[in-house]
Amino acid sequence: MLLLVCLAMTSATAQETQLYKQIKSLRGVIDVKPLKFTTNFKEKYLVELKQWLDANDTTAGWFAQRVYVSHFSYDAATVIVTEGYTGDYAERESYIEEVASLFHTNQIFVEHRYFGTSTPKELNWKYLTTTNAAADHHHVTELFKTIYTHKWIATGISKGGETALIYRTLYPNDVDISVCYVAPLSFGVEDGRHEPFIANQVGNAKDRAKVQEFQLQILKRRAKLMPMFKSFCDDKHYTFNLPLDEIYDYCVLEFSFSFWQWGWKPASIPAKKASDLDMFNYLIRVCSPDYFALEEMESTKAFFVQAAHELGYYGYDTRPFAKYLKITTAKGYLDKIFMPKDYRVTFDSTISQRCAKFLRDNDPQMIFIYGEYDPWSAAAVNFDHKTNLYKAVCPEGSHRSRIASLPAAMKEEVIGRIKKWLE
Secondary structure (H helix, E strand, O other): OHHHHHHHHHHHHHHOOHHHHHHHOOOOEEEEEEOOOOOOOOEEEEEEEEEEOOOOOHHHOEEEEEEEEEEOOOOOOEEEEEOOOOOHHHHOOOOOOHHHHHHOOEEEEEOOOOOOOOOOOOOOHHHOOHHHHHHHHHHHHHHHOOOOOOOEEEEEEOHHHHHHHHHHHHOOOOOOEEEEEOOOOOOOOOOOOHHHHHHHOOOOHHHHHHHHHHHHHHHHOHHHHHHHHHHHHHHHOOOOOOOHHHHHHHHHHHHHHHHHHOOOOHHHOOOOOOOHHHHHHHHHHHOOHHHHOHHHHOOOHHHHHHHHHHHOOOOOOOHHHHHHOOOOOOOOHHHHHHOOOOOOOOOOOHHHHHHHHHHHHOOOOEEEEEEOOOHHHHHOOOOOOOOOOEEEEEOOOOOOOOHHHOOHHHHHHHHHHHHHHHO
């Protein structure tokens, strides 16, 4: 027993490196847990950090935010990952963010408030605001700048990319560089730009027609496919806020957005004369009803609250399908399908307008990466020619577009800019 105690003490002492002690001593740190890693980092920790629910009113209480710290060198730059959702994947031993990998930086990954374990014990939605989330990131940066004193880069993907943009807008001097991947900037709950983008800009006319014809076939074959659809949902134990017939409609409407968002190829769409089973299976692969299911929504409901309140979302064009739909309109579907039953909110475009103005009036060192065919690119940021601000659009790219996805010359431009800024 004495030997085991000694071994345990030796192990604990070995974990208490200089960095461990530095993190442990930071204001508001609740716990620090060493983690395993297989990347070129030297140390990795899971940090629980105390954050105020309301950045302007500490009497409102606090929650514990999950932060992953991966250490490369005290002499290196530091990437802060402004994740828009849960941070579970950051615990993987092999996880390293693209910019951190390219430039051999330290990496600080911040799980978004109200997601994963960074969820307050009492869900008061009024504290889930973009300003409070940006204050979370400001606090993290402020604390860790006492340890990492070289240049800082903020980066995120999709909602995380939008979070990085909002963070830079509200705290323009916190980081030196921002790299925002596939980050939309919407101005309404149903922004209005996505539907014409899907109808007229993605792919070519032939491919767009093929996608729409598949959607029509699913609606025309409703009588034969609906039993399969019901059986699938029953087997998965899915429940919904709307009747199953209407969820079927929404799967068809969502299909085109999902198809182009995730980079499916038109050649993979079953022929018009394909069997009912083949048609059904393809629908499920591209756009499963789990997206609308209450069970799957449990982990993402905070996103829909944010979309309805400040971030915005997209609508559906029902006109090509009206003859075959059970629903009379898709307007207001976010409230009907996704929002918590006890919460409704009026959309406020203040933060989107502020971000757009920030980009118009300033020239920060920021890079935006989009996919040409990604429907979210309909809400891409826009700015006049600037010296620093740069937007790279990956040809035929989807929501998966990254620096590595870009053509050689464009990739060289992006990497060259960041390298120059770091120097």
